Amino acid sequence: MEDITDLSFRLTCKRLGADFVFTEFVNAEGLVRNNIKTHRKMAIHPDERPIGIQIYGNNIESMVGAAKHAAELKPDVIDINAGCWVKNVVGCGAGAGLLKDPDYLEKLVLEVVKVTSIPVTVKTRIGWDNDSILILEIAERLETVGIAALTVHCRTRSQAHRGEPDWSWINKIKDVVSIPVFLNGGVFTPDDVKRAFQETNADGVMIARGAIDNPWIFRQARELLTTGTIETEIDPFLRINTCLEHLRLAIEIKEEKRGVIEHRKFYTGYLKGLYNASQIRNNLMKITQYSEVENLLLDYLEQLTVRK
Numbered sequence: 001m002e003d004i005t006d007l008s009f010r011l012t013c014k015r016l017g018a019d020f021v022f023t024e025f026v027n028a029e030g031l032v033r034n035n036i037k038t039h040r041k042m043a044i045h046p047d048e049r050p051i052g053i054q055i056y057g058n059n060i061e062s063m064v065g066a067a068k069h070a071a072e073l074k075p076d077v078i079d080i081n082a083g084c085w086v087k088n089v090v091g092c093g094a095g096a097g098l099l100k101d102p103d104y105l106e107k108l109v110l111e112v113v114k115v116t117s118i119p120v121t122v123k124t125r126i127g128w129d130n131d132s133i134l135i136l137e138i139a140e141r142l143e144t145v146g147i148a149a150l151t152v153h154c155r156t157r158s159q160a161h162r163g164e165p166d167w168s169w170i171n172k173i174k175d176v177v178s179i180p181v182f183l184n185g186g187v188f189t190p191d192d193v194k195r196a197f198q199e200t201n202a203d204g205v206m207i208a209r210g211a212i213d214n215p216w217i218f219r220q221a222r223e224l225l226t227t228g229t230i231e232t233e234i235d236p237f238l239r240i241n242t243c244l245e246h247l248r249l250a251i252e253i254k255e256e257k258r259g260v261i262e263h264r265k266f267y268t269g270y271l272k273g274l275y276n277a278s279q280i281r282n283n284l285m286k287i288t289q290y291s292e293v294e295n296l297l298l299d300y301l302e303q304l305t306v307r308k
């Protein structure tokens with residue numbers, strides 16, 4: 001997820017049980033023009049493997065060039081984004097914009113597959129809108145040109161992130177292809193993960209927004225699937241300590257002020273359901289130094305413990 005799954009959050013999710021993580025989508029044009037900020041988005045740490053670098057764009061030459069740049073970092077897969085709904089992305093024919101022209105999408109993916117020995121995967125949606133749900137045809141065509149796996153966000157582009165995803169497409173896709181198919185969309189709790197596997201033959205489940213609110217979802221889902229119960233209890237101590245660990249990682253990777261400021265978007269998730277959380281969040285929004293965040297959160301933890 002753009003602006004969310006940077007290295008610090010990916011490492012956090014990995015520590016909390018994610019099997020496979022992906023970079024934010026990385027702009028192909030930025031890569032081929034050697035934009036430093038774009039290249040930085042592909043930085044990989046050995047501890048987060050297996051990892052996919054996701055690239056997006058519309059121009060075949062640029063996507064091929066981007067795939068070559070990505071391949072230099074030896075990710076476990078190179079993923080092509082054919083699902084992003086955002087206006088300025090689809091406006092350039094990238095992301096879900098590629099769904100409007102399946103012939104072109106197929107050609108683009110084929111050219112990328114041809115230039116790398118790293119497995120190429122695609123993440124897409126079921127279609128552009130309800131009148132053009134072409135996922136079965138697209139899945140078959142992409143398998144034929146050599147993708148290693150397909151992730152399907154079971155909504156149309158018109159739905160953006162709204163409305164119920166239609167997971168029933170996963171089984172229909174599985175009927176027409178033999179590559180692994182991963183389900184995405186609307187998986188917010190460990191129970192959703194369980195239901196996704198019960199209701200479909202998905203080979204895996206990709207979690208996006210659910211991990212922002214609850215990065216323990218990966219571990220909890222595995223517990224639920226293997227033992228039938230969720231053993232990891234997310235108490236205030238775990239919430240606050242994981243939040244601080246994640247922030248320390250971010251600061252190691254970025255510098256202090258940027259790390260602290262960019263961490264603000266995670267407080268809603270980490271402090272979810274805790275007494276007086278909105279007031280604490282408001283106070284955290286004004287802070288730019290790690291030591292102040294730590295003092296504030298550890299004092300808060302003490303207050304919560306006394307209240308118990």
Ligand SMILES: Cc1cc2nc3c(=O)[nH]c(=O)nc-3n(C[C@H](O)[C@H](O)[C@H](O)COP(=O)(O)O)c2cc1C
Binds near residue numbers: 084153161188
């Ligand atoms: C803030 C944000 C950024 C996202 N960025 C990306 C991205 O870079 N690449 C991508 O494939 N999907 C991206 N997505 C879409 C998610 O990967 C996912 O397909 C979508 O949120 C549905 O899954 P969910 O219901 O589990 O959130 C993003 C979603 C959000 C909310």
